[in-house]
Amino acid sequence: MAKLTKRSENYSQWYNELVAKADLAENSDVRGCMVIKPYGYSIWEKMQAALDQMFKDTGHSNAYFPLFIPKSYLSKEADHVEGFAKECAVVTHYRLKNSEDGKGVVVDPEAKLEEELIVRPTSETIIWNSYRNWIQSYRDLPILLNQWANVVRWEMRTRLFLRTAEFLWQEGHTAHATKQEAIEETERMLGVYAQFAEEFMALPVIQGLKTESERFAGALETYCIEAMMQDGKALQAGTSHFLGQNFAKAFDVKFATKEGTQEHVWATSWGVSTRLMGALIMAHSDDFGLVLPPKLAPIHVVIVPIYKGQEQLDEISVFANSLKDELVKAGISVKFDNRDTHKPGFKFAEYEMKGVPVRVAVGPKDMANGTVEVARRDTLEKTVVEQSTAATYIKDLLDKIQANIFTKAKEFQASNTQEVDSYDEFKKVIDGDGGFVLAHWDGTAETEELIKKETKATIRCIPLDMKEEEGVCIRTGKPSKGRVVFAKSY
């Protein structure tokens, strides 16, 4: 297996090669649309399962709304249309017919839709159009729904997982009787995302608010979690939107209060997507391949036999299968790779590339000594362990690996986050090592835009835990009450 380009040489190239060599995804012939390969998809399934449980634990149910949105819906919410209605896949016809030369099919001009349909870029409009019929009184509230779905946004520059025309995601859409309740929901789901990122993805995140210019189209407030990649760039890993009454007003969704008055319903929406796969890959992996936190690894442990001849393999297999059984009983996913078509060295490299957290190697010497060699993927350390205690050792090691990957990412984030007080220093850091720069900003969209133009850095968020601190804007010198997070971003 050919080696990866080193991260230090070309981070972007390293990422692309890694996605291909770890068999995670590939581009399809359809521009911007990816094929998620089985190994990549099995990681996504692990993410889905964990998130889905967290959504259900916080009272949400799943539902499914149509893929297609009538064109007119998109223009009902004024801000929404500005932000979303433009780069979309548009269905105009519903039938093909044989071409006259008999060699193919052509669009049947007689099968033109009266109103064009848009492949959903997000589902606020079609869902709130349904909510109008579902909500009459306060007794019908709250509605706490989530949808797992594919969505399409016609991106011109695409990159596997990070930015694709079609992607998979979940979108929560909730309806509430009060503003307060909707804000609490928005914040609760941001908390769920942060918890998922840290506990499962081993990815430390900053929770914050987007500035007005970075808000979701149609939202009054967009909350986000921002993570740091190994090249010092930020990646927005999830957003949770407080939509106020905008969609209720656009789609005429009112409810009768306990007091008998009619009011518009309050809304939230929140989503994470297969983009998280990109974040996971970029945050932890190294020049040998993928590094996966055990909680999201499809295979936790691979056992590789090192043998000559059937007799040795048989002996090793007895031990390997009993170790496997013991681990599987403890809920650990184990692969015993006894393929005779590949050498151990090839297998080692393959599982390193695929980020299997623990590799166990067993050869005739190990069998004679009653030992195994246990290698951990995160640090590449190898340890010789007694066979009798191997299962316990590995169970414990998986927890350690999960914790270590998180700690490492946390330390990386901390050491690449700095406070900066002058614009010169700001530019030096942004053009240099990058990372998160905490700096004062005067609160205006104009200054934000100016800084973006001049440095390519954007305000990732106004952190929820921002300290109140008197200061002056790095760009304009105007007063500021606290530091926001700047970075270059994906």
Next chain:
Amino acid sequence: MAKLTKRSENYSQWYNELVAKADLAENSDVRGCMVIKPYGYSIWEKMQAALDQMFKDTGHSNAYFPLFIPKSYLSKEADHVEGFAKECAVVTHYRLKNSEDGKGVVVDPEAKLEEELIVRPTSETIIWNSYRNWIQSYRDLPILLNQWANVVRWEMRTRLFLRTAEFLWQEGHTAHATKQEAIEETERMLGVYAQFAEEFMALPVIQGLKTESERFAGALETYCIEAMMQDGKALQAGTSHFLGQNFAKAFDVKFATKEGTQEHVWATSWGVSTRLMGALIMAHSDDFGLVLPPKLAPIHVVIVPIYKGQEQLDEISVFANSLKDELVKAGISVKFDNRDTHKPGFKFAEYEMKGVPVRVAVGPKDMANGTVEVARRDTLEKTVVEQSTAATYIKDLLDKIQANIFTKAKEFQASNTQEVDSYDEFKKVIDGDGGFVLAHWDGTAETEELIKKETKATIRCIPLDMKEEEGVCIRTGKPSKGRVVFAKSY
């Protein structure tokens, strides 16, 4: 809650009302596209989970392929295009722009795609286009993939779950080195479907082969499972296709054999869809609402308190919560419905409509006597049970209900299946009670078509367990070697 139209009065009306009143699904404003509501979706999730596990247990992995298929792909396999390329949603443009009157959006004529994209009606073409790059040698085979996805077929007459323009499904797509292996896979997955239908859906099915004219477009052989609904009509509940080398040839997918020759790959595909929801609803439900087999019921047990005043409710709640805890520990899903906004009678009707298998009612008298009233949804029988043994009783009862629903459906199928030897008798049965009619057929598509025109009955399948039996075709009098299954169908 208003009552349902009776099945005996208008079966079709009964079904439509039931889907609405049990809160399973509704039509959206987008023609032919449904909204699957949370309760309906939670049943689908149970189906998905069970099937997904069965697919994984038989060695399959999930993956994801693009929603869009280039138009030219559809015409690469000659039979496939005839059967599939016609009634499809066609994407022709990728951008909208503000309309000149400023009031909405219009399709941007400058953003026309060079080649139109089809929203997938099924994914053989795009998947086999990928397989060409994935398969070089026999070592790359078999490929055993499944995809959970939405697909679109532009149906003119739609009915919730049974026939919708967009529906959810899974599609398995496998690639094999030999014909034999592909046929085995086709039959294995038919077996998985049959097992799922019988064990989870409590739905007896006949396994068989479709006639040539009913085959999947591009298949050499289509296997199916056919179920009987309460109105005596058949419903095709799942299909498994042996595709031969058709798609490998169309997309030029070859592999190097062990012997070093180049051969085309053998293929299968197999799928079930949200149509199964329609089958589940129609097979078991009654005039009071949905009847769900416990293995697919989102809520197994509902506990309804009957009380006056807070003190009585408090006393009942202590017992109800402890019963709930005990059941939940045994993996049973329980809802304690202590809403004070609805009367017990309303709740009873609601859970009957929603098909919750077991209802427990507890009032002050029960508390005094140390008993509860347990009602089973399938037979509507009520039993008074000691509180101390209630949990054990209910666990056992859920198994009994699952078995009883299956037995009832099995008996219904048996008593509505008959052998018929003359065309007059055939027409009498088909126009009368319906059901499955086992009759001799001469094996020609012409006769099949004639019978369909004259009676609206089609050959549902040539059963896999068909007995060899000399006979004559009911329509033409020509010789036949066995009876096939005729029925009117959904």
